[in-house]
Amino acid sequence: MTDCLFCKIAAGEIPSDTVYENDKILVFKDIYPKADVHLLIIPKQHYTDLPDIQEKDPDMMNYMMKMIPDIAKDQGLDTGFRTIINTGRGGGQEVFHIHIHLMAGPRLPGFK
DSSP: OTTOHHHHHHTTSSOOOEEEEOSSEEEEEOSSOSSSEEEEEEESSOOOSHHHHHHHOHHHHHHHHHHHHHHHHHTTOTTOOEEEOOOSGGGTOOSSSOOEEEEESTTOOOOO
């Protein structure tokens, strides 16, 4: 996808503060963090949102979810963390490349 911000980050065309990478996923710090730790977990292949990845590659979604505890442990998040997937404009999605927010720390925002 030529105009997708996260595809460009995954391809190395746009720099990111990467904390983990393998052949399937990239994990990097959110440039506008909403918590002390705010990471984004993305597949390197483009999927628009949760329904898209579930239809096209549910194994990738499962893989990303299985990686989260290890990523959190590597970041020292021993007391817990929050994961969020925004789907669609009505769900708060701003970048239309599926991503999981991994958040933790004292500034962790609450729900209203």
